Amino acid sequence: xxxxxxxxxxxxxxxxxxxxxxxxxxxxxxxxxxxxxxxxxxxxxxxxxxxxxxxxxxxxxxxxxxxxxxxxxxxxxxxxxxxxxxxxxxxxxxxxxxxxxxxxxxxxxxxxxxxxxxxxxxxxxxxxxxxxxxxx
Numbered sequence: 001x002x003x004x005x006x007x008x009x010x011x012x013x014x015x016x017x018x019x020x021x022x023x024x025x026x027x028x029x030x031x032x033x034x035x036x037x038x039x040x041x042x043x044x045x046x047x048x049x050x051x052x053x054x055x056x057x058x059x060x061x062x063x064x065x066x067x068x069x070x071x072x073x074x075x076x077x078x079x080x081x082x083x084x085x086x087x088x089x090x091x092x093x094x095x096x097x098x099x100x101x102x103x104x105x106x107x108x109x110x111x112x113x114x115x116x117x118x119x120x121x122x123x124x125x126x127x128x129x130x131x132x133x134x135x136x
Contacts, residue, residue, distance in 0.1 A: 007115070007130045008076065010045030013123055017041055021056075031059030038067075046127060048073025064089045068102075075129070080110030084117050101129065 018039040025033035036054040052069035066087040073079070086099030099117035106113035115129030 007128060009126065009128045010075070012042045012044045012046035012125045012127065014040045014042045014050070014125055015123070031057045031062070033057055038069075040069075042071065042073055042125065046071070046073050046075050046125065062089075062091050075110060075113070075127070078109035078131075080106055080108030080113075082106040082110050082113050086117060086119075088119070 016038060019036060020038075021034050021036040023032055023034045034056045036052075036056060038050075038052045038054055040050040040052070042048050042050060048071060050069050050071040050073075052067045054065050054067040056065045057063060064087065066085075068083060068085055070081055070083050072081045083102045083105040084099045085102055086097065088095060088097040090096075097119045099119075101113055101115045101117070103114065112132040113129055114132060115127060117125055117127045119125055
């Protein structure tokens with residue numbers, strides 16, 4: 001894997017600019033399944049835009065989603081793109097989110113980016129990351 005620089009953590013607030021959903025399974029019983037394309041604007045330590053293709057399951061007492069999101073942004077003073085695979089689960093009381101930077105998805109100055117991302121608070125993406133094979 002090579003040397004990695006120190007791991008850093010940043011919070012980036014985001015706004016949802018568009019939410020285009022199309023149900024693809026609406027059974028008489030059980031959760032509805034939907035495909036959603038979401039466009040976001042990030043600000044703060046991660047400055048840029050994102051577009052995500054999201055699959056959701058929404059029922060009366062539980063929900064979940066999985067998504068692939070390409071982010072075009074400046075992170076730690078470096079500009080480029082990267083892709084995160086992320087998701088979440090909710091049971092009406094608790095929610096859990098998870099996400100990982102897809103290996104080798106970083107471009108331009110974000111080449112070598114690795115890490116994970118979570119949405120611990122609504123509208124805030126927390127990214128824990130490092131850069132491989134980069135000088136400290």
